[in-house]
Amino acid sequence: MLRLSWSTFTERWPLFIGAALTVCLGVALVQSSLLVLISAATLDVPAGLSASDAIRFTEGASVAVTVSALTLGFSAFLAVFIVGSTFAFTVAQRRRDLALLRLAGGGRGQLHRLLLGEAVLLGLAGTAVGVPAGLATMSFQSWLLGALGFVPAGFTAEWRTWILGVSVGVGLGVALAGVLVAARRAAQVRPLEALRDTGDAARVMTAGRWVIGILFTAGAIALIVLAPIGGAAGGMAMAVNVALCGSVALSALSPLLVPGVARLLPAGRAGVLGELARANMRDGVRRSAATAAPLIVLVALVLGQSGALTSFAAAGEAEQRRSTVADLVVEATGPVGAQVAAVPGVAAASTEIEVPVAVTHGSGEDAETETGLGLVVDPAAYPVAHPGAGSLDGLVGRSVAGGPGGDGGAVGDTVGVRAGDTDLGPLPVVAAVPPGIGGGATLLLPPGLAPAGDVAAGPSRTFVALEPGTDPGAVSAALTSIGTVHGVGEWIARDAAARDATSAGVFLVVMGLGGMYALIGVVNSVVIGAAARRPEFAAARATGLTRRQVVRMALVEAWGVTAVGLVLGAVAAAGTLAAVLGATTAVTGHATLALPWPLVLTVVAGAFLVTSVLTSWSATRGTRVTLLAARD
Amino acid sequence: MTGTMTGTMTAAVPRTLQAAVELRGVSRTYGSGTAAVRAVDRVDVGFPRGTWTAVMGPSGSGKSTLLHCAAGLERVDSGQVLLGGTDITSAGDADLTALRRDRIGFVFQSFNLIGSLTAEQNVALPLRLAGRRPAKAEVRAVLAAVGLGDRTRHRPRELSGGQQQRVAIARAMVTRPEVLFADEPTGALDSTAARTVLDQLRAMVDSGQTIVMVTHDPAAAARADAALFLRDGRLVDRLVHPTARAVADRLVALEG
Numbered sequence: 104m105l106r107l108s109w110s111t112f113t114e115r116w117p118l119f120i121g122a123a124l125t126v127c128l129g130v131a132l133v134q135s136s137l138l139v140l141i142s143a144a145t146l147d148v149p150a151g152l153s154a155s156d157a158i159r160f161t162e163g164a165s166v167a168v169t170v171s172a173l174t175l176g177f178s179a180f181l182a183v184f185i186v187g188s189t190f191a192f193t194v195a196q197r198r199r200d201l202a203l204l205r206l207a208g209g210g211r212g213q214l215h216r217l218l219l220g221e222a223v224l225l226g227l228a229g230t231a232v233g234v235p236a237g238l239a240t241m242s243f244q245s246w247l248l249g250a251l252g253f254v255p256a257g258f259t260a261e262w263r264t265w266i267l268g269v270s271v272g273v274g275l276g277v278a279l280a281g282v283l284v285a286a287r288r289a290a291q292v293r294p295l296e297a298l299r300d301t302g303d304a305a306r307v308m309t310a311g312r313w314v315i316g317i318l319f320t321a322g323a324i325a326l327i328v329l330a331p332i333g334g335a336a337g338g339m340a341m342a343v344n345v346a347l348c349g350s351v352a353l354s355a356l357s358p359l360l361v362p363g364v365a366r367l368l369p370a371g372r373a374g375v376l377g378e379l380a381r382a383n384m385r386d387g388v389r390r391s392a393a394t395a396a397p398l399i400v401l402v403a404l405v406l407g408q409s410g411a412l413t414s415f416a417a418a419g420e421a422e423q424r425r426s427t428v429a430d431l432v433v434e435a436t437g438p439v440g441a442q443v444a445a446v447p448g449v450a451a452a453s454t455e456i457e458v459p460v461a462v463t464h465g466s467g468e469d470a471e472t473e474t475g476l477g478l479v480v481d482p483a484a485y486p487v488a489h490p491g492a493g494s495l496d497g498l499v500g501r502s503v504a505g506g507p508g509g510d511g512g513a514v515g516d517t518v519g520v521r522a523g524d525t526d527l528g529p530l531p532v533v534a535a536v537p538p539g540i541g542g543g544a545t546l547l548l549p550p551g552l553a554p555a556g557d558v559a560a561g562p563s564r565t566f567v568a569l570e571p572g573t574d575p576g577a578v579s580a581a582l583t584s585i586g587t588v589h590g591v592g593e594w595i596a597r598d599a600a601a602r603d604a605t606s607a608g609v610f611l612v613v614m615g616l617g618g619m620y621a622l623i624g625v626v627n628s629v630v631i632g633a634a635a636r637r638p639e640f641a642a643a644r645a646t647g648l649t650r651r652q653v654v655r656m657a658l659v660e661a662w663g664v665t666a667v668g669l670v671l672g673a674v675a676a677a678g679t680l681a682a683v684l685g686a687t688t689a690v691t692g693h694a695t696l697a698l699p700w701p702l703v704l705t706v707v708a709g710a711f712l713v714t715s716v717l718t719s720w721s722a723t724r725g726t727r728v729t730l731l732a733a734r735d
Numbered sequence: 736m737t738g739t740m741t742g743t744m745t746a747a748v749p750r751t752l753q754a755a756v757e758l759r760g761v762s763r764t765y766g767s768g769t770a771a772v773r774a775v776d777r778v779d780v781g782f783p784r785g786t787w788t789a790v791m792g793p794s795g796s797g798k799s800t801l802l803h804c805a806a807g808l809e810r811v812d813s814g815q816v817l818l819g820g821t822d823i824t825s826a827g828d829a830d831l832t833a834l835r836r837d838r839i840g841f842v843f844q845s846f847n848l849i850g851s852l853t854a855e856q857n858v859a860l861p862l863r864l865a866g867r868r869p870a871k872a873e874v875r876a877v878l879a880a881v882g883l884g885d886r887t888r889h890r891p892r893e894l895s896g897g898q899q900q901r902v903a904i905a906r907a908m909v910t911r912p913e914v915l916f917a918d919e920p921t922g923a924l925d926s927t928a929a930r931t932v933l934d935q936l937r938a939m940v941d942s943g944q945t946i947v948m949v950t951h952d953p954a955a956a957a958r959a960d961a962a963l964f965l966r967d968g969r970l971v972d973r974l975v976h977p978t979a980r981a982v983a984d985r986l987v988a989l990e991g
Contacts (some may be wrong), residue, residue: 203849206808207906208836208861211828295808298847619741 117634118193119225122278125189126229127236128620129182130274134237134266136178139244140171142260149255158459160255161474167253170612174244177404177617180347182277185397188354190225190281192393192628194289196217196635202297211290212667218286219279222466226278227271234270239264240616246616251608285312307358307389319352323678331680331689335509335540338686339415344684346407349675353403354396357671361391363368364667376652379643380659391631394661396492397624398710401629404621405706407679408614408701412606414680418687418695419541420599421609425693426489426539429453429566430575432594437559440481446581448573453488455480456563458553460546462511463519470519475508475545477522479558482549488566489536495547497533504547509538511546512575523557540690541602566591566683605640622713625668629661629714631691633721640722650723652721657722661714753820755914755945756805761814762968763800765927773829775798776968778785782914782947787940789956790949791982792965793990798949799918801965805947806839807831808918818912836865840907844919846899849893854878854902855887861910869909877905881935908944915939917948921955933958942948953982964989 146164148157194201201214220465241260248254271272287711288309323345330341353360384391418491433443440454460477463470482495498504503520512532522528536547542731569578579588589597643653680696687695774797782788782805790798801810805816809822817825822835840848848857855874855892859926862869865963873983881901907915915938919927929952937958948959956962957975957979964972966989974981 201848202850203847204860204864205832206835206841206847207867208832208865208910210832213864293808295803 106163113387115197115634116181116343118196118631119221121230121631122186122189122193123225123232125186125624125627126226126274127233128199128235128623129178129186129277130230130270131237131240132178132616132620133175133182133273134270135240135244135260136171136175137267137269138237138241138263139248139260139292140168140175141169141256141263142245142258142311143167143248146254146258156519158171158461158474158521158523161254161461162459162476163255167248167258170248170253170609171244173609173613174617177613178271178620179671181400181620181624182273183280184351184354184400185620186277187269187281188393188396188625189627189631190222190278191285192389192631194282194285195389195393196631198297200287202292202294206298206401214290215286218282218289219550220683222278222282222286223275226275229278230271230274233274235546237270239493240649244612246378247312247463247612251612253608253612285482287410307392312355312358316352316355317356319348323352323675324347327678327682327685330684333686335538335542335686335690338682339411339689342411342640342679342682342686343408346403346675346679349407349678350400350403350672353359353671353675354392357392357395357667358388358670361385361395361664361667362387362551364670365391365663376656377659379656383656383660384663387632388533390628391664391667394625394632394664394714395671397621397628398665398668399672399675401618401621401625402710403675403679403704405614405618406673406676406703409610410680410696410703411683412610413603413697413699414683414687414695415540416599416603417697418605419602420595421693421695421729422540422691423595423598425691426491427566427591427595428490428568429488429591430569431567431579431582432589432591433565433567433582433586434589434594435563435565437498437561438479439563439585440484442585443567443582445564446578446585448570448578448581449567450570451484451487451568452565453484454563454565455485455544456561456648457544458522458548458557460548460563461521462545463521464512466515466519470517473510475550476506476543477503477520477546477553478493478506479548479550479553479561480545485547488568492536493534496537498549499545500549501527501552502533502549503530503552504545505532505535505538506547507536507539507541508545511535511544518546522548522553525554525557527552530613538690540687564594570615622709625710625713626717629717630721633657636721654719654722657718661718664710665714669707739945748883753784753860754817755784755819756990757781757815757817758801758805758946759817760814761804761811763804763811765810772969775804775811776943778965778968778970780963780970782945784945785940785943787936787946787948787959789797789959789962789977789982790947790965791951791956791962791986793905793986794951796965796989797968798965800968802947802949805874806914808841808981809835836943837860838913840912840915842900842903842907842915842917842920844922846891846903846923848902848906850891853888853890855895857891857902858906858909861906863887865910874909874925877909878902880908881905882931887923895928896924897931900932901935902922904932908939914945914947917946919950920948920949921950921952926954930956951986953986956982975976 118543143164148160152160204214245260249256249258271292271486326341326345326348330338333341365381365384433439438454438456440452443452443454455481458479459473459474461474463472465471482498485495486492497505505513514532514535516532517529518532520530569575581590640653641654643656644650682697684694687693758778761775761778762773765772765774778801778852781795790801791889792798792928800809804811807816807826811824818838852860855878858877859869859874875884875887878884881904883898883901883905886894886898896904914944921932933955950956957977959977962974962977962982963970964985972985974985
């Protein structure tokens with residue numbers, strides 16, 4: 104049986120290389136993300152750092168952990184999905200060979216063992232290459248995290264020997280899981296039906312596809328419904344996962360959807376070639392669906408994730424514009440409120456000074472400490488600059504208020520607070536401003552509570568309202584001696600741009616390599632699908648089609664499948680955007696949607712480019728009429 | 736399974752008189768409702784041991800379905816199929832697999848060789864699937880018997896159609912099956928290659944092999960010991976020691 108596997112391998116190597124490549128990249132990505140995550144999570148605060156700096160360091164590291172965990176999640180999902188769909192497709196592509204084996208006296212068990220044995224070999228081969236590839240991926244990911252400022256300079260992820268076991272497990276696991284259902288099905292089908300591709304063998308829409316399709320559709324709908332009640336952070340996480348569930352569901356159901364969408368595509372002007380291409384698309388549902396699947400996932404994840412990030416950033420900016428009443432913003436260091444207020448023409452000034460804090464909720468074994476940002480505010484001026492914040496009259500002496508970050512605690516709680524190097528002890532939460540979608544400070548502190556040294560050194564911003572009729576230019580000029588002065592609109596735009604840069608960084612880390620992986624999945628299925636079609640292309644040539652016509656026919660078909668993948672991916676991404684609308688409405692009261700159009704266009708153009716180039720290449724190779732004679 | 740499944744009714748019949756394959760009231764319908772097509776309609780027929788029977792009829796007469804039912808490749812809706820006295824009508828997949836391994840061989844119009852394997856490997860395949868390690872000499876002898884002793888290491892695509900079909904015959908014969916089923920074995924071959932293949936089959940029958948062959952070619956049918964004619968799934972005629980002319984006349988009559 105092994106020799107049979109080997110000769111099959113030498114004959115159909117693109118199939119097996121493609122399958123092993125998906126395992127290899129999956130293993131590399133999961134291994135690297137896991138190691139980076141562990142290294143970020145166990146990052147020790149460097150010795151000799153002041154408590155203030157240590158809190159800032161921990162804050163930064165926790166962002167790195169979140170980003171790495173997201174990356175790991177996406178990588179694992181993509182590995183399972185792409186390896187699964189590639190392996191199932193490779194088994195489907197060989198059903199004729201498998202039927203011949205059955206006719207020559209092969210039993211079901213033998214077929215099953217043959218396919219599982221191959222999966223084990225491919226899984227091991229993929230892992231063997233994937234582990235060293237994972238090391239390269241790891242240094243790239245560490246570098247990326249550092250370059251984007253998520254981890255301190257000099258961060259390197261550490262190799263751990265036990266990861267070898269994990270990687271082998273991942274490689275074998277995804278390979279076996281991918282082939283298990285397909286192998287069972289291939290062994291169940293009656294040989295004559297498999298040979299002629301009729302009856303059960305021809306059915307592409309299997310029970311398993313139905314189950315997965317329906318389950319994940321339900322999951323996506325549930326997430327859309329739940330996103331509005333998840334709060335700012337929960338809503339965002341749920342929204343992103345809608346595209347994930349949606350893409351799995353649509354990929355599973357794609358054999359149903361591909362022919363339907365294919366019918367919608369305009370074919371009028373393409374003439375007989377267009378008709379041929381459409382017929383091919385419908386007839387080769389298995390191939391069309393296998394090509395569309397990784398594309399659906401790629402488009403759904405890229406558009407869903409980036410759309411969610413952009414929309415939430417836009418919602419945060421809009422929210423800040425609504426919740427800020429001021430004319431000018433002064434950026435300075437320390438408590439400059441009195442100086443600002445003394446400038447002629449200033450009607451009101453709310454100064455907010457950043458102090459690193461560590462907040463402990465609960466006590467004893469349940470105690471949980473989170474680091475974050477504290478703002479020392481003027482309880483009287485803050486609600487004036489931020490209408491909607493509610494009264495902060497009670498925020499005096501030894502008390503704190505929950506900040507717009509939303510995780511400072513509810514009114515009535517008592518939390519342990521550490522500001523900078525000083526333990527302030529347990530403090531009552533006497534007020535809480537509504538949580539903002541753009542996040543922000545964990546706690547608001549009254550003046551005089553935090554250590555004077557930390558406050559004096561903390562970066563501050565002062566929101567300045569001018570008296571009616573004053574010349575903003577003159578006041579600005581007067582304020583320049585205190586700090587940098589911006590118009591409030593300009594300041595909010597700059598603040599939003601900084602946040603956008605952070606979301607773009609998160610997106611790059613989480614989706615960058617994953618997107619490449621999904622793209623390779625697309626390449627793979629196009630190449631595997633085309634390899635089996637050379638006799639068909641040769642036959643088309645023999646029927647009188649010119650080489651150019653064959654290539655054009657193949658191209659029209661590839662564009663059709665690409666369009667289907669893009670449309671279905673966009674549908675899954677639209678689920679995420681629906682959840683974004685719900686979540687932004689629930690959190691800010693205003694439904695917000697912003698799409699990163701340049702990225703959308705890049706994805707669309709890139710998908711067409713990749714499938715076109717690959718298809719032209721393989722169709723050109725397959726147009727020699729002599730190939731017909733070579734068919735066995 | 737052979738021991739337990741042997742029908743008591745046929746056990747008493749002397750082996751020489753017993754048909755290698757026997758169909759009793761076999762029907763097979765495709766589709767359902769108004770679209771239902773009865774491809775084989777209550778057919779009773781026996782194929783005697785050591786004889787070559789050609790099954791003929793216009794396209795759509797059900798001859799291929801009849802062959803597939805007789806070989807256990809296709810389930811029958813009603814009736815019985817007996818292979819050497821064994822009722823295979825309700826045999827499970829494991830039994831049918833064992834049957835394909837040991838007792839029956841197939842040859843198809845489209846050769847159906849595995850493209851990645853050499854001639855030698857293709858021929859050895861059924862034995863290896865049965866868990867045996869055939870000696871090289873054994874496999875080569877079978878290939879030599881079909882006149883391909885010098886083509887053992889060629890892959891199917893390096894062989895002519897006639898040569899591929901002879902490899903397929905060698906593969907079917909390597910297990911020394913009780914019955915060889917052939918579905919249009921010369922359908923894809925030119926007349927010279929077809930003649931070589933038919934000579935091969937004739938030689939095998941003369942040394943005791945049972946062959947059931949579906950064909951639409953009167954010249955091929957003329958090489959068989961008997962020809963059966965089907966129309967609309969029914970057995971309508973039978974010629975013993977057919978000639979090409981007689982077969983062609985019957986076919987014309989059936990088409991009309």
